Amino acid sequence: MRWESFQECCQSYNIAPVTIPLDIRVRWNSTYRMIQQIVYLKRPIRRYLDDHDDKLGKYRLTAAEWEQAEILLVFLMPFKRCTKRFECNMNYPKIDYVFFAYDTMYNHIDDVKAALDRPEGIGLISCASFMCAAIEEMEETLL
Numbered sequence: 001m002r003w004e005s006f007q008e009c010c011q012s013y014n015i016a017p018v019t020i021p022l023d024i025r026v027r028w029n030s031t032y033r034m035i036q037q038i039v040y041l042k043r044p045i046r047r048y049l050d051d052h053d054d055k056l057g058k059y060r061l062t063a064a065e066w067e068q069a070e071i072l073l074v075f076l077m078p079f080k081r082c083t084k085r086f087e088c089n090m091n092y093p094k095i096d097y098v099f100f101a102y103d104t105m106y107n108h109i110d111d112v113k114a115a116l117d118r119p120e121g122i123g124l125i126s127c128a129s130f131m132c133a134a135i136e137e138m139e140e141t142l143l
Contacts (some may be wrong), residue, residue: 012044021037
């Protein structure tokens with residue numbers, strides 16, 4: 001019954017009803033795919049929660065949380081692309097590509113951290129300090 005109700009919400013926006021994949025902690029792409037589906041389904045999700053306010057209203061995301069999901073999606077995109085390229089060449093990735101991929105990812109991390117530390121642009125978002133802390137933990141994991 002819940003799935004049928006969610007499908008109706010999707011169809012009301014002419015959006016193909018799809019499920020949200022699970023996040024797998026050790027796979028960048030699973031997080032990316034999960035957030036991508038959530039952002040894609042934003043309007044049906046909001047409508048579904050509004051329609052079931054008595055039971056599910058407490059799970060409604062705020063505008064800031066939706067914004068954070070969209071920012072995370074953009075942040076993770078280069079990691080998704082690098083991972084996809086490695087998956088396409090599983091046999092023998094060449095060292096020059098590995099170096100280029102890591103250099104690209106680290107430069108992306110540095111650029112995002114610098115942007116989050118500024119008092120303008122994405123540095124103004126409410127979750128900037130939280131994202132900086134998460135990115136620092138990410139750097140430690142990658143080292």
